[in-house]
Amino acid sequence: MDILTFLRQRAGEFRCPVCRRSLADCKMRQLNHSGHHYTVEVTCRKCDMAFVVALEVHGGEAEEELQLADEEEMPPITADELLQVHQALRGYQGPLTALLEPRDGEES
Ligand SMILES: [Zn+2]
Numbered sequence: 001m002d003i004l005t006f007l008r009q010r011a012g013e014f015r016c017p018v019c020r021r022s023l024a025d026c027k028m029r030q031l032n033h034s035g036h037h038y039t040v041e042v043t044c045r046k047c048d049m050a051f052v053v054a055l056e057v058h059g060g061e062a063e064e065e066l067q068l069a070d071e072e073e074m075p076p077i078t079a080d081e082l083l084q085v086h087q088a089l090r091g092y093q094g095p096l097t098a099l100l101e102p103r104d105g106e107e108s
Contacts, residue, residue: 003030003033003040003055003057004029004030007028007040007042007053007055008028011024011025011028011042012024016046016047016049017049017051018044018047018049019044019046019047021044021046023042023044025045026042026043027043027045028041028042028043029041029043036057037054037055037056037057038054038055038056038057039052039053039055040052040053040055041053
């Protein structure tokens with residue numbers, strides 16, 4: 001099963017950390033895959049905020065065994081990653097959307 005398909009099915013359960021809207025229709029792009037670990041870039045369609053979600057896939061056979069990393073205790077988007085975004089943007093004066101590059105139609 002495709003990790004992006006899995007995430008898409010779950011996306012509606014989560015909210016954008018910036019605008020708090022549902023991520024049901026967010027844009028997703030897989031960045032890395034190493035063993036059980038995946039990183040996926042998620043871009044909110046409401047505010048165009050992009051952030052990285054780290055996941056760990058257990059088992060690898062049945063989709064029911066797929067889990068978001070630390071799903072029980074933590075939101076899928078870590079505070080550290082959001083903090084990195086804020087630090088990267090510190091001092092930036094232009095519009096946030098100017099930082100985001102076109103995705104070449106890679107939507108979902
Ligand atoms: Zn948003």
